[in-house]
Amino acid sequence: xxxxxxxxxxxxxxxxxxxxxxxxxxxxxxxxxxxxxxxxxxxxxxxxxxxxxxxxxxxxxxxxxxxxxxxxxxxxxxxxxxxxxxxxxxxxxxxxxxxxxxxxxxxxxxxxxxxxxxxxxxxxxxxxxxxxxxxxxxxxxxxxxxxxxxxxxxxxxxxxxxxxxxxxxxxxxxxxxxxxxxxxxxxxxxxxxxxxxxxxxxxxxxxxxxxxxxxxxxxxxxxxx
Numbered sequence: 664x665x666x667x668x669x670x671x672x673x674x675x676x677x678x679x680x681x682x683x684x685x686x687x688x689x690x691x692x693x694x695x696x697x698x699x700x701x702x703x704x705x706x707x708x709x710x711x712x713x714x715x716x717x718x719x720x721x722x723x724x725x726x727x728x729x730x731x732x733x734x735x736x737x738x739x740x741x742x743x744x745x746x747x748x749x750x751x752x753x754x755x756x757x758x759x760x761x762x763x764x765x766x767x768x769x770x771x772x773x774x775x776x777x778x779x780x781x782x783x784x785x786x787x788x789x790x791x792x793x794x795x796x797x798x799x800x801x802x803x804x805x806x807x808x809x810x811x812x813x814x815x816x817x818x819x820x821x822x823x824x825x826x827x828x829x830x831x832x833x834x835x836x837x838x839x840x841x842x843x844x845x846x847x848x849x850x851x852x853x854x855x856x857x858x859x860x861x862x863x864x865x866x867x868x869x870x871x872x873x874x875x876x877x878x879x880x881x882x883x884x885x886x887x888x
């Protein structure tokens with residue numbers, strides 16, 4: 664075989680090995696990419712996709728109060744569905760759903776989405792959240808849809824700090840002390856006004872006449888008293 668033919672064969676072999684190596688690297692990268700999962704829980708069932716699911720507790724460690732479920736639900740179908748409930752299979756906490764409008768059911772529109780958690784969005788409050796979940800745990804959560812049924816996933820439990828603060832639970836404000844001050848203020852104002860008026864109005868007219876008639880008896884009585 665001539666030198667030119669040998670060189671051509673070697674070059675062709677090198678190209679084949681290069682392509683094979685690149686293909687192997689590509690397959691390996693694709694395989695690893697497929698194993699990468701988002702930081703927050705996600706699950707798909709039928710036409711419903713749940714993304715960025717989290718259970719968010721109070722911001723301060725050991726602080727008592729409710730926790731919340733935060734997530735975004737996508738409906739890839741052409742028919743709207745309602746979110747009929749969210750449950751924790753552990754059974755430790757009841758989840759109360761409330762739409763953004765304040766009444767009715769949470770609706771996932773056709774070819775649309777709904778956000779749960781955060782200002783102006785629907786809410787899912789876990790009553791007695793401090794006892795139901797703990798920071799750092801992974802909590803099973805089931806989203807119950809009207810047509811799709813239950814979509815189950817495992818969500819991280821995180822405190823309402825940093826980026827999670829805007830989506831965390833809010834504590835009901837304490838009763839205002841002003842409510843207790845109102846009754847005590849009302850009686851004290853009314854009687855004092857009535858007594859003052861009676862004392863200043865009635866004695867001013869009548870005693871002036873009697874005092875003029877008996878000036879000598881009054882001083883002697885008061886001096887003895």
